[in-house]
Amino acid sequence: MTTPPVANHEEKTVVFEGTTFRIQPVSxxxxxxxxDGVPVGRIVYTFGAAxxxxxxxxxxxxxxxAVAEAWFGAAQQD
Numbered sequence: 001m002t003t004p005p006v007a008n009h010e011e012k013t014v015v016f017e018g019t020t021f022r023i024q025p026v027s028x029x030x031x032x033x034x035x036d037g038v039p040v041g042r043i044v045y046t047f048g049a050a051x052x053x054x055x056x057x058x059x060x061x062x063x064x065x066a067v068a069e070a071w072f073g074a075a076q077q078d
Contacts, residue, residue: 005070014067021067033067043068
């Protein structure tokens, strides 16, 4: 069983599957996800849904979408 992603808005991170994604804003609903300082993709909130858009092949779309859902889900609770 996979542990769900955990978002921390104060630290601007999401931890998922042993990887810490640092989240940097581009705009209100568009963020860059970085791993060890390297951009691995974007997380965006459009048309009422969280989406992950990978850059390169390091991280899958499913992983980034899970990160996006955790990030934007936690934002709705703040």
